[in-house]
Every structure is written in C-alpha cells, then in structure tokens.
Amino acid sequence: MLKKWILPLTALFVSLGASAAEPLRVSAIPDEVPTELQRKFAPLGDYLAEQTGRDVVFVPVNDYAAVVEALAAGKIDMAWLGGFTYVQAHRRADGVIPLVQRAEDAQFTSKFIANADSGIKTLADLKGKDFAFGSPSSTSGHLMPRHFLAEEGINPEQDFAHVAFSGAHDATVAWVASGKVPAGALNASVWDKLLEEGKVDTKKVKVIWTTPTYFDYNWTVRGxxxxxxxxxxxxxxxxxxxxxPAQAEILKLQRASRFIETKPENYQGIEAAAVQAGLLK
Structure with a gap:
C-alpha cells in the first residue's frame, strides 16, 4: 500500500515543467524513519487527491536540507516542515507560503530525556556528560532545546563532554535507552507517540525536563x-x-486534533532563536 506513494528521487528530476496532468509532489522532513513517514502520509495523500482532483505522490528525502532545496527549486510542491526548516526555506527562496499547522503546533514543546542509570535528574546534571540532539536542522530536536538551554545558562559546546546528532527523534530515544548517550532532546509529540505505542521502556528512559512552548511544524507550499x-x-x-471516521484516522496519524491557518509571522521567534544560536546569519 505504501509503495504507491513513493516517488524515487531519480524520477523527481525527469521533468521540471508544470502541467495540469502532473501529480502534486509532497515531501516531509525525515524526522522519523522513512517507513513511518510513508505510513502516516498514505491516507492523507488519498484524501488530498480526492479534494484537489490531482494525483498525489510522496517524495522521500535523505535529510532536512534536501527538503528545503527541493522546495526552493520547485521540485516538490508542498512539504511538511519544522519551524526552523520553514525559516530556512523562506530565506532560501521567495514565495514559499506556510498554509496550515496543527492546533498543537501553536504550543509545541521538546522533552529532555535521560537514561535511568545515568544519575541525571536535572538540566544541571547534564554538565560534563555526552548529549544527543536530533538533526542539526530540527526545530524541536535541536534549535529550541539549544535555545532554552542557553536561557538556563548552559552552553552545549562548553558544558557537555560531547555533542552528537542522532538524525531523528526516534533515534535519539534509542540512543538514550541503549546507553549510547546518557541524555538527549526530542520532539514532545514523538515522545508521546512512542509511549502510546509501547516503544519506550520507562524503566530505562526518563523525562527530566519539558521546554516552554513555541510554534513549530507546518505544511508549506512552493513559490x-x-x-x-x-x-x-x-x-x-x-x-x-x-x-x-476516515478523517479522524488521518488526524490521528498526523497527531493533530485539527488543522488551523498559519502565517509567516508565527515563525519570527524561531528565526530570532536561530540567529542568536549562530545557526543563521
């Protein structure tokens, strides 16, 4: 079932001309494993095809930067972006427009987690320890955790023994659970989903802190x-x-109670945090 939504990247460059017959090309930042992204998208793709009268294909990518570049170059039409990747796309190309966000994205948070045997119970206990963020371009797995650490007087490069990047939120949990790193930060929604699915052993991994809220994910279209x-x-x-029922299942897979309109102004705080952290010039 999932295979029909996958458009190989090699096929993405076959035609750059737009026509009414071309499918709507949709992608997403790879913040979870590819099979999970495709599972979440399949029923949404069917729904969007029905509502727009266009065929819809999912275009998988290898990393966050590839989504930004493909959107900026017009090689995909719409993408599921984090707040930081939206800011990067907005700076990279004129005309990208954030259409909607989940209601939950207006008050998003990140979780700081630690291996239960690490002895880490507070942010102060992270000093001198190895620490894992998700992708360098992740809003909830890197930028905003880094931003709030700074507000608490903690500089990862100076205060942690080593900073690593797992590449994805579920990978961060796996690293902490296995003891590869004693602590890390990730998207609160993914953490909740892993708990609900029984994919986290809470005897091995504990939440030590939840960040203040911020704006995060949205669906953005190309210029x-x-x-x-x-x-x-x-x-x-x-x-x-x-x-x-069918739409409730789509919302559940997207971890959304509903979708609401969004606007570029919602992400000015994300942009300011990225500039302050030295991740944007």
Whole structure:
C-alpha cells in the first residue's frame, strides 16, 4: 500500500515543467524513519487527491536540507516542515507560503530525556556528560532545546563532554535507552507517540525536563504554486473533521486534533532563536 506513494528521487528530476496532468509532489522532513513517514502520509495523500482532483505522490528525502532545496527549486510542491526548516526555506527562496499547522503546533514543546542509570535528574546534571540532539536542522530536536538551554545558562559546546546528532527523534530515544548517550532532546509529540505505542521502556528512559512552548511544524507550499490549488489544499486541511471516521484516522496519524491557518509571522521567534544560536546569519 505504501509503495504507491513513493516517488524515487531519480524520477523527481525527469521533468521540471508544470502541467495540469502532473501529480502534486509532497515531501516531509525525515524526522522519523522513512517507513513511518510513508505510513502516516498514505491516507492523507488519498484524501488530498480526492479534494484537489490531482494525483498525489510522496517524495522521500535523505535529510532536512534536501527538503528545503527541493522546495526552493520547485521540485516538490508542498512539504511538511519544522519551524526552523520553514525559516530556512523562506530565506532560501521567495514565495514559499506556510498554509496550515496543527492546533498543537501553536504550543509545541521538546522533552529532555535521560537514561535511568545515568544519575541525571536535572538540566544541571547534564554538565560534563555526552548529549544527543536530533538533526542539526530540527526545530524541536535541536534549535529550541539549544535555545532554552542557553536561557538556563548552559552552553552545549562548553558544558557537555560531547555533542552528537542522532538524525531523528526516534533515534535519539534509542540512543538514550541503549546507553549510547546518557541524555538527549526530542520532539514532545514523538515522545508521546512512542509511549502510546509501547516503544519506550520507562524503566530505562526518563523525562527530566519539558521546554516552554513555541510554534513549530507546518505544511508549506512552493513559490509559484497555482493559487487556486493552494486554496484547495488549505481548505482540505481545515475541513478535516474528527467526527468523520476516515478523517479522524488521518488526524490521528498526523497527531493533530485539527488543522488551523498559519502565517509567516508565527515563525519570527524561531528565526530570532536561530540567529542568536549562530545557526543563521
């Protein structure tokens, strides 16, 4: 079932010309394993195809930077981005537009976790220890945890023994659970999902701190995408109804109670944090 949504990257470059017959090309930052991203997208892809009258294909990518470059170059039409990757895309190319976010993304958080045998119980206990972020371009797995550490007077490069990047939120949990690193930070929503699915042993991994809230994920479209299609896509997301069983399943897979409109101004705080952290110039 999932295979029909995968468009190999080699096929992505076959045609750069747009036509009415071309499918809507959708991608996402790889903040979880590829099979999970595709599982989450399949029913949403069916729904968007029905609502827009366009075929929809999912375009997997290897890293966060590839999503930004593909969106900026017009090689994908829409992408699921974190707040930081949206800021990068906005700076990289004119015209990218954030359409919608989950209601939950208006008050998102990150979790700091530690191996239960590490003796780490507070942020202060992290000093002198190895620590794992997710991807360097992750909002909830790197930028905002780093930002809030700075507010607590902690500089990872100076205060931690070693800083590592796992590449994805679920990988960070696996690293901490196995003892590869004693502590790390990740997306609170992924943490909750792993708990619900029984994929975290809470005897091995503990939450030691939850960050203050911030804006995070959104669905963003490329510059130049047909405004009528943009409007259809936005309305399709806004119309998702948890009272309709099939749509409730889509919302559940997206870990959304509902989708709401968003705007570039929501991500100014993310941009300021990235500049302050030296991740943007």
């Amino acid at each position: 130049g995408l047909d405004p009528a299609l943009q409007a259809k896509l936005k309305q399709a997301f806004l119309n998702l109804d948890p009272k309709v």
